[in-house]
Amino acid sequence: MDKFTRPTGTQDLLPAEQPYWEYVTSSAAATARRFGYERIETPIFEATGLFARGVGGATDIVEKEMYSFRDKGDHALTLRPEFTAGVVRAYIENGLHTLPKPVKLFSLGPIFRYERPQAGRFRQFHQFNAEIFGIQDPLADLETMLLAWDLYAGWDFKGLAFQLNSTGCPVCRPTFSAALRDYYQSHLHEICEDCKRRLETNPLRVLDCKQERCQPVIAGAPQSIAHLCEECSTHFTSLRSYLDALGRPYTINPRLVRGLDYYTKTVFEVWAEGIGAQAAVCGGGRYDGLIELLGGRPTPAVGFAAGLERIILVMKAQGLTPPALPVPPVFIAFSGDAARATAVRLVVDLRAAAIGAQIAMGGSLKAQLRQADKAQARFVFIIGEDELARGEVNFKDMATGTQLTVALGTAAAQVSQALAAC
RNA sequence: GUGGGCGUGGCCUAAUGGUUAAGGCUCCUGACUGUGACUCAGGCAACUGUGGGUUCAAGUCCCACCGUCCACCCCA
Incomplete structure (x- = not known):
C-alpha cells in the first residue's frame, strides 16, 4: 500500500518543535493582553465571497491562492487566506460596534494559501493577528505598530527593520496611480514584462519589482507620500511625530505597497535578515473602507499580521532558544505483580496532589529506570517486593543518584518536600 | 504557474556499472548491582521515491512522473 504523506506545503509540528510554538503563541497572547486586546476566534473557513470582496479581486490571493471548495450543501467556501476579512465579518455579524471603542481584537491560528513552498513559506501556516476598530486617530496606527515592536522586543530579536509608508485613500490614491502610470508610460521600453502587466492590473505594485532593469525606473518614480491628500498627509505626519517622539527607529519606504486591496493610509512591514527571501515577518496597515465594504457601518480600522513560522525562523537564525516545556518530575518504577497495584495507587495519589507523575508500563526494573x-x-519511586512487605518504598533522586527508603504513606509528602527544595 | 538543486532503514551518511546495499544516531534486549547516564555485546529496521528504458549486470547511466528544498511571482 502506498504510504500517506502530508500534503505539499503543510508541516507536522512535532514534539521537538513545540517549545518554540508554545513560547511564541503564549507570549504573543500575553503581550496583546497587556495592550488591552481580547482574543477572537473565527472559523477557519468562510464564504468564498467574503474573501473575494474583502481581500480584493485583483490580488494574487484571490486570483490564484485560495483553497476553495463546495460542501455537501453546495456552499462555496474557502479556507481563510488571511484573518482580517473573517474578523471584520464577525465584528459586523455580532454587533461588536456596540462595544466601547476602541475594539481591540487578536487572533492566533492557521492560514491557508495555495503557493509553491519555499523557505519561510507554507500552504498552511500560522499568523498572529491584531486589529483595532473604531479609531481614526493615528494613535491607533501607533498602538498597532507598538504592539509589533513589543512582540519582537520580547523575543529579543535583533536587527529588524520597520518599514513605513502611506499609500493614501480613495480620495488621493487615484491621483497618485495616474501620476505613476503617466511616468511609466514614458519608460515602457525600460521595464520588465511583469511590470507592464502590473501597470494594468495593480499599478502600485510596479514599485516593489525586484528586476534589475526596473530599479532605475523605480528610483525616479513618483512617490505616494508626495501625492497624499491633506487628510492623509496630516495623518501620516502625526503618526511619524508619535514615532519620532518615542525614538522608535523606522524607515520611510516609498516602495512599500501591499498586496491586499483594502489598505488605506498607513502601511507597514517588519523585515528580518537571515531567513531567506521571504523576509517579511509582519505586515499591516489601516483599512478604513473595509467594514463598510463588507456591509457594516463606516468604521476606521487598523491592524497587522505576523507569521509565526517566520518568527520561529528568526529565533533559530539568531540562536534564541525557548524555555523548555515542563515534564512530570516523578516516575514510578516497580518490580513484581504485588508492587504493580501499589504503583498505580501511588501515581493516582500524586496526581491528585497536583504532582506530575508517570508510571512504568512494563519491562525490567533496569528498563524502567x-x-x-x-x-x-x-x-523515581522504586517499589520492590521486599520493601513493600515492610510498607516501604525507595525514593531515588536521579540528579544525585542518592536513594532512601520511606514509608509508603509518606510518599506524597516526601516528593513535595524534595520538589520544594530544588 | 516558471526555473534550478536533491531523493539510499525513523534521522544522518557510505557504496570504480559487478556478491547478500555498509556504517553512525535513535529505539529495543542483555552484561557490570532487584536501580538510569558511561562502557561493552547483541537485535529490530531499506524490494535505494515511483514507473519505464539502456546493459550480460543499475543505488549508480537516460527519460517521465511524484516528492522535497531553494529561487521567481507574491506574501506572513
Whole structure:
C-alpha cells in the first residue's frame, strides 16, 4: 500500500518543535493582553465571497491562492487566506460596534494559501493577528505598530527593520496611480514584462519589482507620500511625530505597497535578515473602507499580521532558544505483580496532589529506570517486593543518584518536600 | 504557474556499472548491582521515491512522473 504523506506545503509540528510554538503563541497572547486586546476566534473557513470582496479581486490571493471548495450543501467556501476579512465579518455579524471603542481584537491560528513552498513559506501556516476598530486617530496606527515592536522586543530579536509608508485613500490614491502610470508610460521600453502587466492590473505594485532593469525606473518614480491628500498627509505626519517622539527607529519606504486591496493610509512591514527571501515577518496597515465594504457601518480600522513560522525562523537564525516545556518530575518504577497495584495507587495519589507523575508500563526494573531517565524525571519511586512487605518504598533522586527508603504513606509528602527544595 | 538543486532503514551518511546495499544516531534486549547516564555485546529496521528504458549486470547511466528544498511571482 502506498504510504500517506502530508500534503505539499503543510508541516507536522512535532514534539521537538513545540517549545518554540508554545513560547511564541503564549507570549504573543500575553503581550496583546497587556495592550488591552481580547482574543477572537473565527472559523477557519468562510464564504468564498467574503474573501473575494474583502481581500480584493485583483490580488494574487484571490486570483490564484485560495483553497476553495463546495460542501455537501453546495456552499462555496474557502479556507481563510488571511484573518482580517473573517474578523471584520464577525465584528459586523455580532454587533461588536456596540462595544466601547476602541475594539481591540487578536487572533492566533492557521492560514491557508495555495503557493509553491519555499523557505519561510507554507500552504498552511500560522499568523498572529491584531486589529483595532473604531479609531481614526493615528494613535491607533501607533498602538498597532507598538504592539509589533513589543512582540519582537520580547523575543529579543535583533536587527529588524520597520518599514513605513502611506499609500493614501480613495480620495488621493487615484491621483497618485495616474501620476505613476503617466511616468511609466514614458519608460515602457525600460521595464520588465511583469511590470507592464502590473501597470494594468495593480499599478502600485510596479514599485516593489525586484528586476534589475526596473530599479532605475523605480528610483525616479513618483512617490505616494508626495501625492497624499491633506487628510492623509496630516495623518501620516502625526503618526511619524508619535514615532519620532518615542525614538522608535523606522524607515520611510516609498516602495512599500501591499498586496491586499483594502489598505488605506498607513502601511507597514517588519523585515528580518537571515531567513531567506521571504523576509517579511509582519505586515499591516489601516483599512478604513473595509467594514463598510463588507456591509457594516463606516468604521476606521487598523491592524497587522505576523507569521509565526517566520518568527520561529528568526529565533533559530539568531540562536534564541525557548524555555523548555515542563515534564512530570516523578516516575514510578516497580518490580513484581504485588508492587504493580501499589504503583498505580501511588501515581493516582500524586496526581491528585497536583504532582506530575508517570508510571512504568512494563519491562525490567533496569528498563524502567532507563525510561525514567529518558523522561527526565527528577525523582523515581522504586517499589520492590521486599520493601513493600515492610510498607516501604525507595525514593531515588536521579540528579544525585542518592536513594532512601520511606514509608509508603509518606510518599506524597516526601516528593513535595524534595520538589520544594530544588 | 516558471526555473534550478536533491531523493539510499525513523534521522544522518557510505557504496570504480559487478556478491547478500555498509556504517553512525535513535529505539529495543542483555552484561557490570532487584536501580538510569558511561562502557561493552547483541537485535529490530531499506524490494535505494515511483514507473519505464539502456546493459550480460543499475543505488549508480537516460527519460517521465511524484516528492522535497531553494529561487521567481507574491506574501506572513
